[in-house]
Amino acid sequence: xxxxxxxPCLIAWIAMIAAARAEPVEEFYRGKTISLVVSxxxxxxxxxxxxxxxxxxxxxxxxxxxxxxxxxxxAGGIVATSFIAxxxxxxxxTIAGVQNNTPFEPLFGTKEADYDSTGLTWLGTPxxxxxxxxxxxxxxxxxxxxxxTIELTAGASxxxxxxxxYARLLAELLDLKIRVIPGFPGQNEAYLAMERGELDSYxxxxxxxxxxxxxxxxxxxxxxxxxxxxxxxxxxLPDVPYGPDLVKNEDDRLLFEAAYAPLAAGRPFVAPPGLPxxxxxxxxxxxxxxxxxxxxxxxxxxxxxxxxxxxSGEALQAQIARVxxxxxxxxxxxxxxxxxx
Numbered sequence: 001x002x003x004x005x006x007x008p009c010l011i012a013w014i015a016m017i018a019a020a021r022a023e024p025v026e027e028f029y030r031g032k033t034i035s036l037v038v039s040x041x042x043x044x045x046x047x048x049x050x051x052x053x054x055x056x057x058x059x060x061x062x063x064x065x066x067x068x069x070x071x072x073x074x075a076g077g078i079v080a081t082s083f084i085a086x087x088x089x090x091x092x093x094t095i096a097g098v099q100n101n102t103p104f105e106p107l108f109g110t111k112e113a114d115y116d117s118t119g120l121t122w123l124g125t126p127x128x129x130x131x132x133x134x135x136x137x138x139x140x141x142x143x144x145x146x147x148x149t150i151e152l153t154a155g156a157s158x159x160x161x162x163x164x165x166y167a168r169l170l171a172e173l174l175d176l177k178i179r180v181i182p183g184f185p186g187q188n189e190a191y192l193a194m195e196r197g198e199l200d201s202y203x204x205x206x207x208x209x210x211x212x213x214x215x216x217x218x219x220x221x222x223x224x225x226x227x228x229x230x231x232x233x234x235x236x237l238p239d240v241p242y243g244p245d246l247v248k249n250e251d252d253r254l255l256f257e258a259a260y261a262p263l264a265a266g267r268p269f270v271a272p273p274g275l276p277x278x279x280x281x282x283x284x285x286x287x288x289x290x291x292x293x294x295x296x297x298x299x300x301x302x303x304x305x306x307x308x309x310x311x312s313g314e315a316l317q318a319q320i321a322r323v324x325x326x327x328x329x330x331x332x333x334x335x336x337x338x339x340x341x
Contacts, residue, residue, distance in 0.1 A: 025282045028092070029063030037088075037096035039080035041073045049126070049267055049305050050097035053287075056296040060286035065093075077102040078112050081270070085115035090272045092279035095123060100265040101162070103320050107258070109335045118321050119273040121280050123313040125266035126291040127306050130207040130230040132240075133170055134223040139200040144226045144241055147176045155190030156182045156203040160339065163190075163203025168337050169259050173252050174227065174243065188213075194223075206263075207234050208306035229256065231264035232309075254330045259337070261323045266309070268316060284313035 036054050040046040047069075054067040072080040077099030088094040103122075105113030133154075135141045141152050156163035164180050171178040180203060184190040191214065193199040207228075210218065217223050228234055229243035244256045269287055271280065290296055291310035300307045311319075 024062075025278050026062035028279065029061055029065040029282075032063070032065040032093060034058070034061075034065050034067045034092075035070050035094045036067050037080050037083065037094065038069055038071045039073060039077035039096060039098040039102070040071070042071055045305075046097055046099065046267065047071065048303060049300075052296060052299050052303065052305060053097070053126075053269075053290055055299070056290045056293050057286055060289040060293070061282055072096075075112055076105075078105055078110070081105075081113070081120075082115055084270055084272050085120055088272045090274045092271065092275050092283060095269060095271045095283065097267065097269050100125075100129070100262040100268055103265055103268065103270075104258075104261055104323065107324060107331055107334065108338045116273070118317075118324050121271040121273060121275050121283075121313070122316040122320060123269040123271055123284050123287045124291065124316055125268045125311045126300075127208070127266040127308045128231050128311065129263035129266060130228055130232075130234040130237075131166060131260060131263055132205045132207055132210070132228050132237075133167075133201060133226045134205050134210075135200050135226055136194045136197070137222050137224060138197060139224070141200060141226070142224060144174070144176075147178065147226060148174075149177070151177045151179050152200045153179050153181055154201040154203045155184045155193055155199045156180050157184055157186060158182050161203070163187075165338055166204035166259070169256075170227065170229075170243070172337065173247055173256060207237070208308070212304050212306070229263075230260050251330065251333075254326055255333050258323050258326055258330055258334050261319070264319055265316065266311065269313075280313075288312050 036050055038047050038050045051069055054069055058065050058067045072083060080096050081098050081102040084094070084096045103117040106115065106117055135152065141147050141150055154163065154167045156167065158164065159182050164182060167178045167180050170176055181199065184193065187202060190199060190202045194201065225237055225240040227243050228237055228240045233242050244253055247253050247256055271283055288310060291307065297307060
């Protein structure tokens with residue numbers, strides 16, 4: 001009898017939820033505030049970019065909601081990504097800007113990343129990265145082939161840091177003699193060691209970072225570009241070899257693709273899983289429109305934010321799914337390189 005009494009209430013509740021989910025997007029967002037969670041501390045590159053996007057995103061969402069920033073640093077972006085995956089309401093009022101490693105940490109075998117990246121609602125990225133292996137101009141290594149017979153010393157912060165990972169990846173896939181020297185607090189300290197002749201290279205240099213922090217190195221030919229890798233060749237470096245073109249077989253090519261997937265993710269923005277489809281579509285459309293907004297682009301240029309290839313949420317979602325669908329043997333090789341020490 002209790003079940004029979006409950007049934008009309010249950011039906012009414014289901015109908016109410018369905019009506020709420022069917023509420024027009026503009027009506028839902030009007031007068032609301034979206035929380036944009038930033039997975040880093042205030043003042044950094046991700047924070048600066050997210051705040052710039054937040055100033056224009058609302059104008060492209062039906063109903064023009066306000067956007068407020070909430071910083072949630074920790075574990076290289078994993079804390080914020082876990083929050084989006086497990087805690088944040090699934091109503092379209094909470095989104096996040098996260099580091100590009102976070103979609104792939106579960107694949108890398110990171111225990112703290114116990115979320116399903118493929119189930120999240122990826123909203124897009126305004127840019128992609130191109131990774132580079134460079135050598136200081138006084139180094140005996142003048143081209144990539146030299147690094148197969150002459151040891152190249154590359155600075156890094158730690159044995160399992162991103163620069164160390166990419167140095168080991170390149171050494172394995174391209175048969176290079178790279179000796180990683182950890183212990184540098186960051187890129188700037190390693191670059192200073194290169195200028196002093198103490199290092200040949202840094203484990204990984206991103207083209208966007210080099211152009212903004214060391215443009216004189218490029219202008220004055222202070223570094224040599226040995227190889228580039230990422231989702232596409234950098235147009236400004238047409239004569240620099242492209243790593244994926246140099247590998248020996250299909251498995252190596254797939255490993256390269258899986259390894260540079262974070263570079264293809266660029267500066268990703270994400271929402272929780274299970275959003276009402278019309279709100280997910282509205283957020284994705286608004287994010288892409290923001291990436292092309294002339295006012296946003298003008299501010300990005302003023303702040304020297306790299307906006308080089310706007311990618312839609314749908315494309316980013318498919319890209320992440322493709323990496324997770326690679327054969328298990330590729331994921332196993334990737335984990336071995338990631339967790340070499």
